Structure formats: structure tokens, C-alpha cells
Amino acid sequence: MGLFILRRLGVMILTALCLTFIVFFLTNLEPNLEKLAKTEASVRMTDDQVVTWRENRGFNQSIFIRYGEWLGVLPGYVIEGTDGVVRARCAPRGEDVATAPTYCGVMQGQWGFSSVFKDDVLNVVSNRLSLTGWLMLSVMLVMVPASLIIGILAGMKEGSKTDRTLSTFSILTTATPEYVSGVIFISVFTTTAVGLKWFNGSARSAMDDITFVNFTLPVMTIALYGIGYIARMTRASMTEVMTAQYIRTARLKGVSFRNIVIRHALRNALIAPFTVIMLQFPWLLNGVVIVETLFQYKGFGSALVEAAVGNDIDLLLGISVVSVVIVLTTQLISDIGYVFLNPRIRIS
Secondary structure, three states, X not given: OHHHHHHHHHHHHHHHXXXXXXXXXXXXXXXXXXXXXXXXXXXXXXXXXXXXXXXXXXXXOOHHHHHHHHHOOOOOOEEXXXXXXXXXXXXXXXXXOOOOOOOOOHHHOOOXXXXXXXXXXHHHHHHHHHHHHHHHHHHHHHHHHHHHHHHHHHHHOOOOHHHHHHHHHHHHXXXXXXXXXXXXXXXXXXXXXXXXXXXXXXXXXXXXXXXXXXXHHHHHHHHHHHHHHHHHHHHHHHHHHHOOHHHHHXXXXXXXXXXXXXXXXHHHHOHHHHHHHHOHHHHHHHHHHHHHHHOOOOOHHHHHHHHHHOOOHHHHHHHHHHHHHHHHHHHHHHHHHHHHHOHHHHHO
């Protein structure tokens, strides 16, 4: 098991390096750097002034060198510009170059400065991620129990009226994207006096105090799609288990249907849904971008939108690091959990 985890960790590190390099390359393309120069200095800069600005700040170095500097595995640049001013990567805002550290990257906890929020990227990411964390936790608390119950009830008796009804509901929810269900919820529940009493179309106040009124609609918008997807996977797994030989043997021995489901079928049927549930975390990161924008909730997804619109390269890179870590970590937990839940894989 230890060797399995070490191999997975090695693959995770390699994958993280590849993904972050791709994001770093894309955010440092010529048009983005030109826009950054004009944002930081002056929108009336000429092309020659843009080139000079980039040279004075190390942007004309190799992409691999700048990526190493950003990671913190290579020493930051120290450049004497054409204007005679000595600039250093590790002293970006007028600090003393002589006392600046040699290494200043992600590994040293220095993620850069956000040009949009005028704050350190690490502070922005941590604050926004905590807000989104509450949203994701609330979604999981609603989505997982509801989807498992629906999937198990549908899969217990394949082809029954209950199965057809719940399966139709699952397909409808899966076919409805968040931006559609969110608009429907806002239109239906916030246009009447009764709806305004129980629900609020804006979740901005939830940033300070989470209540049933301001948090229900965004949670349900995200959870609705996931409920249908997990329920369908649970139903398929439950249906397969209920037709297994050991279930038929238990029925022939006279074991009650309730005991068959709870003691024999349920544990094996939940192996596949567990993997699907863990893989919902990467999907939630995508879902919150739409929902947070729709409901004006200033979380992780909203920060990504603002960083993209404002060409905030450092913040985009910081958000990409967090996203990659979350996705790879949940996949690792999923792999480990699947090994523990499935004896055949554990023994092999």
C-alpha cells in the first residue's frame, strides 16, 4: 500500500508540474504581457516602450527560466534597467534589492501580488477559497445523501414505477446546467412576496453570515446537477449488484429483502459511487464559477472571473495551483478509498 501511495504521489507531482507549466505558458503569451505592461505603466505606451518595460522586469528571459523563478527553484532575476534602476524579482514593490531574498516563488510562499485586488495573491486565494469551501461543503451535505437515496431506491427494483420515476428525474437534473437552473430558481423563488421571504436571489450577504435565506438557492443550483449524475451511477451499480449470484442465493435461503439490501447489496453497490463522489470536487470548482457569478457570491470562482477579466497573471497562476492541488488530492483519496473498499484490488 505504501508503494502504491508513493507511486501516486510521484504521478501527482509530475502532473502538477505539467499542468502549472501549461497555465504559466498561456498566461505569459505576448498579448497578455503587452496588456500587463500597459496596465501597470500606461495605456499609451508605444511598442518600443513595452519591449523596454518587459526587458527591465525579466519577461524576455526563457519561459523555462521564468517558470523556475515562479516556482522558487531558480534564483530571481536582478536586472539593471535602461533607466539605471536596479530591479529584482524578489523586491517587486520598491524594497531594498540588497536585502531581498534570492529565491521567491511558490515554494517559498510568495505567490505574487494581485493587480486587481491590490493584495498578496496568497491572501486573496486563501480568503476566497474559504468562502467557496463553505459553499462546497453545503452542496456535498445536500447532494451526497439525496443522490444515494435516489439511486438505491431506483436500483432496488429495476424496471418498477419507482425506478422509472426516479431515473427520469435524474436524467432531467443532469441535463439542466447550472446557469439554467440558477436562472429558473431566481425567477421562480424571488419574484413573489412568499419567495422573497424564504429565499434571496443574491448570496452576497452569505459572505458575512450564512443563513437559509441567502444560501439555499446557490446550494440547490449546484447540487441539482450532481444529484442526478451520482444517482444514475448509484442506480446502475445497485442494479448490477442485485442481479449477482450471492444475492440470488440469499433470496433462495429466505433472507428478507431488507436484510439483503442493507447487509449484502448496499456495501458492494457503494464502491463505484464513492469514486464518482470524490470526483465531484473538481466539477464543483467549475460549477462555482458560474453560480458565484450568478448569485454575486465573492468566492473562489468569482475571483477567477475577475482575475481573467483584469489580466491578473499572478492571481490566475495562484488559482491554477490551488485547483490542480485540489483535483489531484481528491483523485488520490479516491484511488486509496477504492482500494480499501474493493477487496479484489487490495488482494491483487
